Amino acid sequence: ADLKKPDTYLLDRNTNVGYACFESDSTIVGAIAKVFPIFFFLVAALVCMTTMGRMVEDQRTQIGILKALGYSGFAIMSKFVVYSGLAAIVGAIIGFIAGTIGFPKAIWFAYGMMYDTRNLDYYFSPLYLTVSIIVALACSVGVTIITCRVAMNEMAASLMRPKAPKAGKRILLEHIPFFWNGLKFLQKVSLRNIFRYKGRLIMMILGIGGCTALLTTGLGIYDSIADIAESQYTKISIYDAEIKLKDPVKGKVEALDELGYTKEDYLMFYETTVDVKAKDGEKNMYLRVFNSDDDITPFYNLHDKKGNKLELPSRNTAILNRGIAERLNVKVGDTVTISSDKIKEFEVNVVALNENFISNYIYITSETYESNVGSIEGCKNVLLNVKEGQEVHEAAAEISSKEGITAISICVDMRSRIANMMKSLNIIVYLVIGCAAALAFVVVYNLTNINITERVREIATIKVLGFYRNETADYVFRENLIMSLMGGGVGLLLGKALHSFVMSKIVVDLITFDIHVAPLSYVISFILTVLFTVLVNLFMNKKLEAISMTESLKAVE
Numbered sequence: 001a002d003l004k005k006p007d008t009y010l011l012d013r014n015t016n017v018g019y020a021c022f023e024s025d026s027t028i029v030g031a032i033a034k035v036f037p038i039f040f041f042l043v044a045a046l047v048c049m050t051t052m053g054r055m056v057e058d059q060r061t062q063i064g065i066l067k068a069l070g071y072s073g074f075a076i077m078s079k080f081v082v083y084s085g086l087a088a089i090v091g092a093i094i095g096f097i098a099g100t101i102g103f104p105k106a107i108w109f110a111y112g113m114m115y116d117t118r119n120l121d122y123y124f125s126p127l128y129l130t131v132s133i134i135v136a137l138a139c140s141v142g143v144t145i146i147t148c149r150v151a152m153n154e155m156a157a158s159l160m161r162p163k164a165p166k167a168g169k170r171i172l173l174e175h176i177p178f179f180w181n182g183l184k185f186l187q188k189v190s191l192r193n194i195f196r197y198k199g200r201l202i203m204m205i206l207g208i209g210g211c212t213a214l215l216t217t218g219l220g221i222y223d224s225i226a227d228i229a230e231s232q233y234t235k236i237s238i239y240d241a242e243i244k245l246k247d248p249v250k251g252k253v254e255a256l257d258e259l260g261y262t263k264e265d266y267l268m269f270y271e272t273t274v275d276v277k278a279k280d281g282e283k284n285m286y287l288r289v290f291n292s293d294d295d296i297t298p299f300y301n302l303h304d305k306k307g308n309k310l311e312l313p314s315r316n317t318a319i320l321n322r323g324i325a326e327r328l329n330v331k332v333g334d335t336v337t338i339s340s341d342k343i344k345e346f347e348v349n350v351v352a353l354n355e356n357f358i359s360n361y362i363y364i365t366s367e368t369y370e371s372n373v374g375s376i377e378g379c380k381n382v383l384l385n386v387k388e389g390q391e392v393h394e395a396a397a398e399i400s401s402k403e404g405i406t407a408i409s410i411c412v413d414m415r416s417r418i419a420n421m422m423k424s425l426n427i428i429v430y431l432v433i434g435c436a437a438a439l440a441f442v443v444v445y446n447l448t449n450i451n452i453t454e455r456v457r458e459i460a461t462i463k464v465l466g467f468y469r470n471e472t473a474d475y476v477f478r479e480n481l482i483m484s485l486m487g488g489g490v491g492l493l494l495g496k497a498l499h500s501f502v503m504s505k506i507v508v509d510l511i512t513f514d515i516h517v518a519p520l521s522y523v524i525s526f527i528l529t530v531l532f533t534v535l536v537n538l539f540m541n542k543k544l545e546a547i548s549m550t551e552s553l554k555a556v557e
Contacts, residue, residue: 212491323512
């Protein structure tokens, strides 16, 4: 028998679905890996610098005694340098090993849910270890040397005395009478203390702001990738199934008509792969051709980024997906060139950019196609809405049994498949959020501990003056809470910018992310920051109670 020559396709690794999906997932991880470690390192460096600077300040008396006994500046400094250096090296090595094994293992486990992968080979980079140690040493040892040199310039007698507290002075808020006069005495004291110690204020805002930014970015990444399948297949592609026909047809699909489907239940269109060329490059995508008088609204919700409904384009114009348009730097009003092996090259004017998250499409009407390429022999693609009350899988099985149907894709299944692929990335996002939360807790604890340690005499004094236990706690912790609120506010703004930067580095040709940070994510990030501060305050309350009034107020003499 004479058989029709079939269409054959040769897929290399770049076009194979499995490889393409794995590459897109890897691109997301790679983009996160390029940005987050730097930001984490900056916040950790801030904590390290603050801690070492405070440690040297606490040892002023001992430095003064050693200096009075005749020890050289180098000998005194070496004690602190060796301590900070060892801490930096040990911490860097532990972090390097944990990061080289722990994080890749968690990420590979996430991918194992979607892909059949072999065991992971761990790669230990001497360069990364060296850079980690150098940066850690620079932050800890560098600050230690600078702080020690400043202390060494003072006389031994001066070093053996406690450092005089900073003089109080009027702050800007005092020049706003209606606000300042309404505050209670302790509230005024707290605000004065906050702005008196500007170094501590800046450190607190930067540290907490950085952690809030990391939390916001992590949650924002989740918001941007988690719901694209839901958005695509419930808000844009609103048909139930897509059918591939064996032969091109015109007018109607007999197999569907036989099953009782009417013309309103399905939409026929012509589809082919094309290359779209613009000023800034060329991309391969699907060209979808609809009849200009077709009503696509029951099947396709064409809308722009603002949600405005889009009609089918007029003659010699096209609608292009926004995501691919941004990569080609195409704007509304620009002209693009469409070409392929099957059709001759022609130009269209882009009149609108529509939202689409899965795959890339350019839409024109049959009028545009026929005026530039020629007549369409028929359509092999059909969008279908199943009959009311019928289960989509049962309908698909019924349709598949008919002659002339080659394939049928069900939107619900496609949505589940894409959603599962995105779920594999959730573990990575949870890792980022977890690490950011842990770092935020460490930052708040560290800065609070330093705040109490450097103000022991002051706290002991207000205890002697008759402050009740809760008043003493409020005196110290109110400042922490206010600074945390300030840092959290700065962090939300910084997080929005950091999230946009991270998402701009995640470029996947087949997927366009819905780049946004949900309002709830801002709220969660801010609440977590405040919650960490409250928990640390409760934990550190015992340290306040343990401060001895007599011991703390003893004079050095």
